Amino acid sequence: MAGTSGLLDALRELRRRLDGELFPLSVGDVAADRRACRELAGQLDDYLLPRLEAIDAPLLAVVGGSTGAGKSTLVNSLVGADVTVPGVLRPTTLGPTLVTGPADEEWFLGRNVLPGLPRVTGHGRGEPGTLRVVTAETLPAGLALADAPDIDSVVTANRELAAQLLAAADLWLFVTSAARYADEVPWGFLRDARERSTALAVVLNRVPGDAIDPVRGDLARLLAANGLGDVPLFTVPEVDPLEHGRLPADLVRPVADWLGEICADARSRAAIVRRTLGGALDSLTVRVPALAEAVERQRRGIRELREAVERAYDAGMAAFDDGMSDGSLLRGEVLARWQDFVGTGELMRSLEARVGRIRDRIVALLTARPAPDTRLRVALGSGLEALIRATADRAAERSLEAWSATPAGRDLLARAGVVAAGRLGRASAVLPDRAAAAVRDWQGYVLDLVRAEGADRRTTARLASLGVNGTALLLMLAAFASTGGLTGIEVGIAGGASVLSQKLLEAIFGDQAVRTLAERARQDLRRRVRGVLDEEMTRFTALLDGLLEAPGPAEDTARALRECARAVRERRHTLDLAATPGGPRDEDGAAMHSGPHGRRGGT
Structure with a gap:
């Protein structure tokens, strides 16, 4: 994108500084520090750098959520084809599947998004550690759907991969169910989306017919209480699926139409991309300095160990x-x-x-x-x-x-x-x-x-x-x-x-x-x-x-991280984040706003 070369340079320098083992010792909450560093490096690799390099590239919507929420069934139903394999065994999604239209297949087969995941093609289950790319004629150009593993999977690698996919998404299509919508794990992810201004819509799936109003109302209340009252909310009643495990087309049509409007309107698609990208960039002004402080804490811990030894041998000399x-x-x-x-x-x-x-x-x-x-x-x-x-x-x-x-x-x-x-x-x-x-x-x-x-x-x-x-x-x-x-x-x-x-x-x-x-x-x-x-x-x-020693935490690492955060903040204005009027609408016809600052679509 023209005018963002300085911002790209700042992000590349930030990514370079995250290489190596910045947290080699158990100082403070080192597990959280290491996790934050991995997540930041992953988002730079999987989303920020590739998306900023190709701002007008196809939009990636990740379908994520809890175990048993019906993510794979929803993807198949939206596409109208058996592109993923739903089932009763958990975890169902072992390797993520990305569904794209034929026009965008080449883009997603390349290493433009999620470059660390090897690509495979063909139908069936994806292998762990790979990204299976399939095409569907029914999917509009400019949009891809990724079926992510469960965010609360019993398998640690699946949970980490789900978080990685969500961090690489332009848009979250977050799926929950009448039985799981109040669980804490999903709300942790939703609050992260709020903090980072990630474009987001929630699908309340598998709701018994007589409980639609009270469950939807309670979920809407919880969304508002968590600062997500403007998030589009779609409801899919619980029904016996049609053959091949797909839901009736009329039940998922509001979600499909909403996604279709996003792709049909280049301005709406660009607004979503820019909002999510801008929110991710803005989060760096908090996350990177916090990481720098953790690096300093690590070096202080190392220095204290050195001083303890020096004191011991100074005492020996005095003796x-x-x-x-x-x-x-x-x-x-x-x-x-x-x-x-x-x-x-x-x-x-x-x-x-x-x-x-x-x-x-x-x-x-x-x-x-x-x-x-x-x-x-x-x-x-x-x-x-x-x-x-x-x-x-x-x-x-x-x-x-x-x-x-x-x-x-x-x-x-x-x-x-x-x-x-x-x-x-x-x-x-x-x-x-x-x-x-x-x-x-x-x-x-x-x-x-x-x-x-x-x-x-x-x-x-x-x-x-x-x-x-x-x-x-x-x-x-x-x-x-x-x-x-x-x-x-x-x-x-x-x-x-x-x-x-x-x-x-x-x-x-x-x-x-x-x-x-x-x-x-x-x-x-x-x-x-x-x-x-x-x-x-x-x-x-x-x-x-x-x-x-390299690749450990060098003396200037914390200072360099803060300088990178400052450079990103100063060059952030080069990204046009102006809201786009006339964007897509949710299932009730209300204007769809992709962040926490607009009106909530849906009722």
Whole structure:
């Protein structure tokens, strides 16, 4: 249609934005969000885009309604031929049948309407998941009737297909019966038609002769109460059908004449198409922003899961900091090795001539026992590795607990699988190797610090008496210089060690340099441990990143959806929705208005 290219572009961009999984997690009422997204994408594919591309194409009237309302019988009776297969078994309509005149057959055999449904031809029952297209000479040009599955079918696929067909229709011919007209399910669909200004007529079918007036009157009352008082209402009494399951022609003639007038008058047909199309477009201004909010809710849920993991590992880093300063690293094996290093005179002997140190190393080699400084370094490294492992285990446990406490987290863990979820609650299998490498690299860094600081000639001379390794050990201990967490004799020993190592380091480097070196050593260790914890954290965040990768909900999806809705609203005026006078009339001769704002036809 001329002048609507901008509107078509906006709709195509909207449809593109709906591709992919926008709602991967159980956040909010995710089932409703997913359903709304499917329905919107389906209406764009099945109706809005093809109809806007061919505004003057034949009109599609979908005959829908409840189980047992007599939809198939009504279609056969309107066409005057056996084009559908009515029956007593439910569900009767397994695959929808579309009936069209010969002039419009090519249009409906193509993928112009309901492009996702494969076409089949011929008589008989339609196969599930297909659209059977048949022709009838009696059907006027410009009109097709589609016999939809039951909207309240026990088969979920049938209910969804019925909703899909109704969303793709230019006109609803909604069929109910005297026994089912008050059911809630049909009224949900009728209210949707009202909200979207869908062109609509209601056929009250199978009404016993003595109940026509009261039942019709009650249905009219309900229509008015639901804002549908202007909807054309046709009544078909209950009678024994003629052979082939068709109703007497005179009983369905008012409906047939009404449909015929629509098709005979191009202006009336165009008014119906434009009203239904306009109502569907107007609904986007509400439905799309609501979908955008749901996408934002989804991303907030994902972000909250990420923040829970980050908090857990930040808490782990804080626990490691406490472990460095509370004296726990100077307990047990480290404390014993410090006693060997200091209490047995090893530290003092290291201050003697180089010959003394060489002698000790030769003795250690011959006795196969490491020197006390080596044992102290190993013990300190083992203590650090154990602290890193405990920190990582607790952070993983906290992360798993946080995720398990939310529906979104449980959903994501379920996707990961029971076994994988259990492994997430503790440190990874490769953590010990990573922790050992981090500690080993840190100890090498401290050695390099000592070498670099001792490059000065005078410092070199002082450093030579203690040795680089021994000095580096003292600097490592200075990084944990604290007596917090120690008791009794431990305080005295550790405190004495701290004072002694501090004095010796100050004698070599000076007090300010020692403070700087110790701080640099601490910060480098923290950086390496943080890196190890970040690697551990990726086991959780990788699951979240997988949700956000294409085709998941991209960061700009919600904003883009709102922009699409705004573009549709701004370009909506290009569609001519002017009411057309002299349109078709209902069974009582009243003017037929295709939306909720005109007079109600029929009595």
